[in-house]
Amino acid sequence: MASDSRVKAVGEIRTAHLFDMIVDLNPRLSMGSGPFGQRILFGAAGGSFEGPRLRGEVLPGGGDWALFRPDGAMALDVRLTLRTHDAALVHMTYGGRWITPPDLRSDMADPVKRYQIDPARYYFRTTPLFETGAEQYAWLNDIVCVGSGYLVEGGIAYKVSRVV
Template identity: 75%
Template sequence: MKDVGEIKTTHLFDMVVDLHPRQDMGEGPRGRRVHFGSAGGTFEGPRLRGDVLPGGGDWAVFRPDGVMVLDVRLTLRTHDGQLLYMTYGGRWVTPPHLRADLAEPAKRHQVDPESYYFHTNPLFETGAHQYTWLNDIVCVGTGYVVEGGVAYKVSAIV
């Protein structure tokens, strides 16, 4: 086996996504399907910043074991008016004793993010010339709950 070294990352941006109330589609063949619609938000980092546009969201599945499987699609608009398509999957693993608090909108942002596993794998698509470098990178993100939505620290794998 070749030694290719450790995975290295660099900070891409921090993002807050404001969410509409969840839409529960009920139990399906893979688990309970829930839609968390994006109501907007912001992102900011060393090389790009802007707004999360309304209309995207997370078409999540809660598996029978309580793990949430993410399926997120968002449109970002940069500070200079360019559009970026951002997608990511991921896993949000919550210990059983925290599930009731995380399901409660008034309490969920008070739960310590160190007490759950919430990670994503963002990818981007754009035709905006100054941002085409995003088309060729793989990212990792760490999520946590904030009042009214979720937030992420997103890093590019270098």
Template identity: 65%
Template sequence: MTTDARIKTVETIRTAALFDIVVDLSPQLNFGDRGPLGRRVLFGAAGGSFEGPRLRGDVVAGGGDWALFRPDGTMMLDVRVTLRTDDDELVHMTYQGRCVIPPQIQSRMADPTTRHQIDPAQYYFRTNPLFETGSTRYAWLNDVVAIGTGYMVDGGVAYHVEYVL
């Protein structure tokens, strides 16, 4: 085995809880099953809430996920939402990610009335949130990288979000 002298030993990646968030969804808009990149769907954000050790508040209606479904069924996320903190500051949150649904549960996951009943351990749903704000109180968010684990809830989607230390 060859050892490259340029490789350094670095600190193991550690994370800390940022918040848990629930995003209420509007009825989906389907742009068509035969788009040039696959099936594009808008899952509009109708509201919601988030809460964590350093910030909490509401999801502002109007954002959403412009999801793209690949032919293999994997959903590629493209999300933009606005968070309003409990002290009335605005935070722009964007993230991409992947939701990989095994074939044996794809039909159940397609039904918005029952998909929240599926155990999240049966699918892979991960995101990489980034933040932007002009708030001095929350300016620290502008410089963090976060990761999230998603799961379906009745009427929407939820994530447990941690930031990388």
């Protein structure tokens, strides 16, 4: 490939820990197989989050309108409401991908084994964005984040980092 003079050297992408989050889930609701795969709602029943600059609870009522694609991958479409320890409300959205290698799929379907699998063996990444009117958390409106997810009993956990 020929070098393009418009390409500039920029700093490497770095991240800083924002918070860890546990989302407790309601029983899943299958919407059946559609033209793009099988759509399932994993409704949020609650949860918590905690990090250096904010902490609080995940409110019930949000969820992941996940799409299980024909190739076995899962596409995430999540909307959650967070309430901070000082009562501010934050709207959190994220997409992402959960790619489970074929040799792990039977263990992931097992209700006991799924929690024993090392999350490094599958790819579960998200791209959180936030929206709030709370002045003390207005900085959340202007950041982009990345997250790594993994299974926990009763739900899903994430380590969320902001891109600096």
